[in-house]
Amino acid sequence: MTTLSLRHRLLLAATITVTAFLGLAGFALDKAFISSAKESLRHELKAQVIALLTAIEVEPDGSLLVPAELPESRLFNMQSGLYATILKSDGSQSWTSRSAMGIDLGFLQPLQPGREQFEQMSQGLQGPFYFGFGVSWELEGNEVFELTLILVEDSDRMAQFVGSYRRDLFLWLGLAGVLLLIMQLVTLRWGLTPLARVSREIDKIEHGQQEKIEGRYPGEIAQLSSRINIFIENERKNLERYRNTLGDLAHSLKTPLAVIKGLDDTSKEKDQTLLVEHVDRMSQIIDYQLKRAASSQFSIMHTAVDVNEVLRKIDLTLKKVYAEKSVAVQWELEDKAEFFGDSGDLFEFLGNIFENAYKFCNEKIHVQTRRFGDAQCVHCGLEIRIEDDGAGISSDLKDAVFKRGARIDQQIPGQGIGLAVAQEVVSRYEGSLTTEKSRFGGAALVVTIPPSVPV
Amino acid sequence: MRLLIVEDESALRSQLTERFRKNGFAVDEARDGEEGLYFGKEYPVDIAVIDLGLPKIGGIEVIRQLRESGVNYPILILTARSRWQEKVEGLEAGADDYLAKPFHFEELQARVSALIRRSAGQSNPVLENGPIALDTRTQDVTVSGQPLDLTAFEYRLLYYLMLNVGKVVSKMELTEHLYDEDADRDSNVIEVFIGRLRKKIDPEGAVNPIETLRGRGYRFTAID
Numbered sequence: 213m214t215t216l217s218l219r220h221r222l223l224l225a226a227t228i229t230v231t232a233f234l235g236l237a238g239f240a241l242d243k244a245f246i247s248s249a250k251e252s253l254r255h256e257l258k259a260q261v262i263a264l265l266t267a268i269e270v271e272p273d274g275s276l277l278v279p280a281e282l283p284e285s286r287l288f289n290m291q292s293g294l295y296a297t298i299l300k301s302d303g304s305q306s307w308t309s310r311s312a313m314g315i316d317l318g319f320l321q322p323l324q325p326g327r328e329q330f331e332q333m334s335q336g337l338q339g340p341f342y343f344g345f346g347v348s349w350e351l352e353g354n355e356v357f358e359l360t361l362i363l364v365e366d367s368d369r370m371a372q373f374v375g376s377y378r379r380d381l382f383l384w385l386g387l388a389g390v391l392l393l394i395m396q397l398v399t400l401r402w403g404l405t406p407l408a409r410v411s412r413e414i415d416k417i418e419h420g421q422q423e424k425i426e427g428r429y430p431g432e433i434a435q436l437s438s439r440i441n442i443f444i445e446n447e448r449k450n451l452e453r454y455r456n457t458l459g460d461l462a463h464s465l466k467t468p469l470a471v472i473k474g475l476d477d478t479s480k481e482k483d484q485t486l487l488v489e490h491v492d493r494m495s496q497i498i499d500y501q502l503k504r505a506a507s508s509q510f511s512i513m514h515t516a517v518d519v520n521e522v523l524r525k526i527d528l529t530l531k532k533v534y535a536e537k538s539v540a541v542q543w544e545l546e547d548k549a550e551f552f553g554d555s556g557d558l559f560e561f562l563g564n565i566f567e568n569a570y571k572f573c574n575e576k577i578h579v580q581t582r583r584f585g586d587a588q589c590v591h592c593g594l595e596i597r598i599e600d601d602g603a604g605i606s607s608d609l610k611d612a613v614f615k616r617g618a619r620i621d622q623q624i625p626g627q628g629i630g631l632a633v634a635q636e637v638v639s640r641y642e643g644s645l646t647t648e649k650s651r652f653g654g655a656a657l658v659v660t661i662p663p664s665v666p667v
Numbered sequence: 668m669r670l671l672i673v674e675d676e677s678a679l680r681s682q683l684t685e686r687f688r689k690n691g692f693a694v695d696e697a698r699d700g701e702e703g704l705y706f707g708k709e710y711p712v713d714i715a716v717i718d719l720g721l722p723k724i725g726g727i728e729v730i731r732q733l734r735e736s737g738v739n740y741p742i743l744i745l746t747a748r749s750r751w752q753e754k755v756e757g758l759e760a761g762a763d764d765y766l767a768k769p770f771h772f773e774e775l776q777a778r779v780s781a782l783i784r785r786s787a788g789q790s791n792p793v794l795e796n797g798p799i800a801l802d803t804r805t806q807d808v809t810v811s812g813q814p815l816d817l818t819a820f821e822y823r824l825l826y827y828l829m830l831n832v833g834k835v836v837s838k839m840e841l842t843e844h845l846y847d848e849d850a851d852r853d854s855n856v857i858e859v860f861i862g863r864l865r866k867k868i869d870p871e872g873a874v875n876p877i878e879t880l881r882g883r884g885y886r887f888t889a890i891d
Binding site for chain 2: 495499502503525526528529532533535536555556559560562563564
């Protein structure tokens with residue numbers, strides 16, 4: 213399944229939002245308008261009823277006297293849409309306006325005096341509206357007639373009214389919707405331009421026209437692009453490292469191979485010794501180069517690795533391996549000593565250094581971790597110090613191991629390989645591995661990883 | 668001593684088997700993790716040498732499962748990669764030592780012997796009981812400083828007894844730990860070898876360090 217592009221996602225979301233919002237607004241406005249139109253109709257009809265009431269007279273015999281002229285002319289036009297009727301208390305029609313001639317108003321019921329009623333005969337805008345008003349008419353001599361005045365208005369006028377309102381409403385809402393969508397489109401285009409630019413740059417990098425992402429980008433993408441740049445850079449370094457390792461490996465194997473080729477009779481003891489010696493040497497060279505190459509690749513982001521925990525784990529391992537040597541390890545660990553890198557690399561250099569201490573100590577090892585850097589540092593600097601009470605590192609070995617860039621395979625004295633690998637790994641994190649005289653008499657190996665700014 | 672080798676590379680496996688057998692071990696070979704796990708659980712193994720990169724079940728998993736099933740003999744890991752993280756994982760899973768490939772057989776032999784000694788509570792590579800001394804490194808046996816000439820099987824028998832001084836060792840136990848699955852077993856042969864060993868280490872019968880406990884087996888007593 214293909215995933216929707218960002219542009220399509222945003223567009224879809226915007227369209228749905230705009231449609232839903234405008235639809236809801238239209239619906240609410242329509243509702244409000246209809247209810248207010250009905251209310252004004254009610255007032256209108258009521259006013260007409262009152263006008264009718266003031267115009268009529270009741271004779272002492274109970275018959276109605278309705279003037280020929282009424283303020284509302286529509287009542288006199290045939291089927292004008294506005295009808296009036298006056299009911300007696302028994303429901304019979306006492307008077308009906310001329311406009312209602314031929315119209316059945318039999319459904320109307322008399323009301324109690326003082327009550328008024330505004331109704332529509334059926335739902336929607338189809339049925340006629342009517343307003344009824346019950347009155348009691350007192351004649352001289354205290355005779356009382358109960359009358360119900362009712363005005364009926366067809367729905368046509370209302371429907372027309374609402375119809376024209378709706379046309380206006382939908383026109384304007386539609387316009388607003390289109391405008392909003394256009395604005396969304398423009399915003400989208402503007403907002404996504406940097407992404408499109410990055411993608412073009414990456415295309416160029418892929419085709420070798422450019423080495424890294426060069427453009428300036430807004431914060432959110434700048435983070436991404438700077439990481440991509442680091443990634444590209446690291447890839448390049450990795451490639452270079454592999455190439456160098458492979459080259460070193462091939463070159464350094466050639467010498468012992470040459471010696472072996474030159475042996476004339478491997479049945480002779482002298483040649484056999486040479487053979488074994490050089491096979492061993494080749495094995496060491498492979499081991500060293502393999503470790504160099506296998507140490508982790510650069511990665512852009514690293515989670516923090518708990519250094520103290522790794523040290524403890526290595527100690528447990530070494531305790532088992534060096535069970536016959538009773539070594540007392542003293543700990544001086546700082547809380548939250550963290551290494552921002554590959555945990556395998558951390559294991560590798562700490563393992564090699566720690567094992568060295570186990571190998572050469574008499575009975576005591578002191579392990580210390582310390583953070584440094586300013587108070588708010590996120591990726592703080594780290595110092596790990598492993599000291600022992602052994603004989604210390606000989607200056608030959610020190611030279612071999614700590615001379616930067618020394619080709620270790622050319623002068624491996626056997627022991628140095630672990631420390632040389634550690635040195636190599638540490639330097640890959642811009643760190644350093646140094647050796648000092650320990651206060652316990654032996655060697656102190658100090659790893660320092662500088663604080664780094666998180667990318 | 669019965670040793671289990673779990674290694675998928677057949678050339679290395681048979682080389683190791685051959686050399687360990689020559690050095691007085693009963694050796695069982697497993698070709699993959701599954702077989703290794705089965706042998707490790709079912710056979711009375713004294714020590715296991717397990718390669719980490721195994722087919723079917725990985726070495727670390729084999730070790731973990733062996734330890735979970737209650738097996739407590741020493742385990743040595745062989746690894747070609749020798750990354751520290753892997754070593755730590757292996758030893759956390761329950762191994763006792765590791766060795767990176769390639770290695771010298773002598774180195775492996777020394778580590779194996781050391782592990783066996785450690786598991787028997789001995790720390791000296793030379794096992795001693797009174798005048799009898801057995802050097803696990805050179806396989807030399809001396810009585811009061813005089814070298815003793817032992818056959819391979821006699822040496823195996825004495826080595827096992829020296830690691831179990833003071834304990835009652837049944838004939839069954841001896842057969843199980845001194846022969847591997849492939850060997851013809853005959854517990855009567857054990858009696859013959861015990862007899863020869865007695866004559867060699869104590870020709871006059873003055874000390875009689877190997878007691879026979881009827882129906883229970885033998886006991887190599889501690890000599891003052």
